[in-house]
Amino acid sequence: MSTNQTEFDRARAAMPGGVNSPVRAFGSVGTTPRFFVSASGPRVTDVEGREYVDLVGSWGPAILGHAHPAVVKAVQDAATRGLGFGASTPGETALAELVEARITRDGARPIEKLRLVSTGTEATMTAIRLARGATGRDLVVKFAGHYHGHSDGLLAEAGSGVATLAMPGSAGVPAPIAAQTLVVPYNDLDALGEVFAARGDDIAAIIVEAAPANMGIVPPARGFNAAIADLAHAHGALLILDEVLTGFRVGPAGWYGIDPVAFAPDLITFGKVIGGGMPLAALGGSAALMDLLAPLGPVYQAGTLSGNPLAVAAGLATLENLDAAAYGRIDAAAALIAQATASALSAEGVAHVVQSSGNLFSVQFTATAPHHYDSVKAQDAFRYPAFFRAMLDQGVSLPPSVFEAWFVSAAHDSEAVSQIIDALPAAAKAAAEATPAT
Numbered sequence: 173m174s175t176n177q178t179e180f181d182r183a184r185a186a187m188p189g190g191v192n193s194p195v196r197a198f199g200s201v202g203t204t205p206r207f208f209v210s211a212s213g214p215r216v217t218d219v220e221g222r223e224y225v226d227l228v229g230s231w232g233p234a235i236l237g238h239a240h241p242a243v244v245k246a247v248q249d250a251a252t253r254g255l256g257f258g259a260s261t262p263g264e265t266a267l268a269e270l271v272e273a274r275i276t277r278d279g280a281r282p283i284e285k286l287r288l289v290s291t292g293t294e295a296t297m298t299a300i301r302l303a304r305g306a307t308g309r310d311l312v313v314k315f316a317g318h319y320h321g322h323s324d325g326l327l328a329e330a331g332s333g334v335a336t337l338a339m340p341g342s343a344g345v346p347a348p349i350a351a352q353t354l355v356v357p358y359n360d361l362d363a364l365g366e367v368f369a370a371r372g373d374d375i376a377a378i379i380v381e382a383a384p385a386n387m388g389i390v391p392p393a394r395g396f397n398a399a400i401a402d403l404a405h406a407h408g409a410l411l412i413l414d415e416v417l418t419g420f421r422v423g424p425a426g427w428y429g430i431d432p433v434a435f436a437p438d439l440i441t442f443g444k445v446i447g448g449g450m451p452l453a454a455l456g457g458s459a460a461l462m463d464l465l466a467p468l469g470p471v472y473q474a475g476t477l478s479g480n481p482l483a484v485a486a487g488l489a490t491l492e493n494l495d496a497a498a499y500g501r502i503d504a505a506a507a508l509i510a511q512a513t514a515s516a517l518s519a520e521g522v523a524h525v526v527q528s529s530g531n532l533f534s535v536q537f538t539a540t541a542p543h544h545y546d547s548v549k550a551q552d553a554f555r556y557p558a559f560f561r562a563m564l565d566q567g568v569s570l571p572p573s574v575f576e577a578w579f580v581s582a583a584h585d586s587e588a589v590s591q592i593i594d595a596l597p598a599a600a601k602a603a604a605e606a607t608p609a610t
């Protein structure tokens with residue numbers, strides 16, 4: 173019979189690390205990755221027939237719950253009409269119109285035109301090329317601990333799997349390309365100001381996670397996004413707001429819509445939720461900027477599978493079903509789980525903070541809330557593997573890294589939430605007993 177272990181052994185012989193994306197290998201949590209065969213609502217089932225309440229949610233896309241009937245039906249219907257044509261389809265326009273209408277705040281509408289791509293990596297990579305094309309400048313500013321996908325220029329001090337593996341960057345990135353990226357500590361306007369004072373005339377753009385969630389949750393300081401938008405604009409640079417993770421998750425207009433201080437991004441990138449579980453991502457901005465893309469403008473970008481009809485159908489069905497009631501359920505469940513996690517760790521005397529940005533949250537094993545990557549890295553991360561495994565043993569699937577957000581879906585009903593909350597005390601105890609050596 174197939175087990176998680178036999179599947180992993182077979183996978184490792186056939187694929188590097190046994191995976192197609194590094195964090196899936198469970199390297200930082202010290203147990204065998206689970207191989208899933210199916211999922212429904214808030215639950216996933218592995219090859220051994222074990223069911224888990226899921227807080228990964230496909231890293232965000234499963235926001236309505238796994239295999240939501242409306243999304244599955246939309247994909248099935250699209251499939252019967254053809255898997256792709258390499259030509260335009262009406263659905264792509266419908267999705268673009270929906271995104272352009274939904275991303276709005278106080279009458280402002282930062283997205284007048286949208287381009288669909290297949291991954292978040294492509295979206296941010298294209299946004300940067302567009303910013304360079306628009307400004308005629310080469311330098312890009314990113315923040316330490318932020319993750320924007322795996323393109324060459326964006327891996328320096330990146331979050332997510334790069335943080336999980338404690339890698340400073342990646343081999344294979346030419347030094348002249350790495351030199352075009354300036355890395356600045358997050359939530360530090362002074363450091364950013366110094367970079368602009370020194371190089372402001374050469375900076376094409378700042379790229380920022382709207383609310384960082386790839387080093388665990390580290391909320392932006394109040395007004396931070398507005399301040400960096402103003403700084404960029406004062407120097408003729410653009411602000412690229414990366415909402416690949418937060419877009420359509422923390423609210424209908426993403427983090428842009430709920431940041432305590434309104435601000436004006438130039439380009440916004442989307443991924444994850446926008447594809448409803450299928451490979452789909454996007455970038456958008458003003459018509460003047462977006463029309464610099466080929467075929468109208470000089471900035472080239474293309475994709476054989478861009479705007480794939482099955483992916484578009486999944487995205488449309490997901491966004492259409494993300495109503496106020498769905499966000500209400502996600503927010504409420506997330507608040508309950510975050511609160512219960514903090515209580516369970518307090519009861520065991522484990523130093524921790526649970527930071528939240530909207531309905532996104534994660535635990536950090538430190539007494540004082542980290543506001544940037546250095547303080548995130550200084551936490552007692554050794555406590556997380558024990559915590560994670562104890563949850564997994566009790567049928568709760570958490571992200572396999574302390575540097576990732578916990579993803580709640582609209583399908584997390586009271587039964588699923590209770591199952592998570594009931595598992596927390598034993599996990600907190602395991603975290604308390606963990607030692608740095610293990």
Ligand SMILES: *Cc1c(COP(=O)(O)O)cnc(C)c1O
Pocket residue numbers: 290291292293294296319320321322381386414415416417443444453
């Ligand atoms: C996941 C993520 C990306 C990369 O998206 P992929 O689809 O994995 O290429 C980029 N930016 C942020 C903020 C992300 O969370």
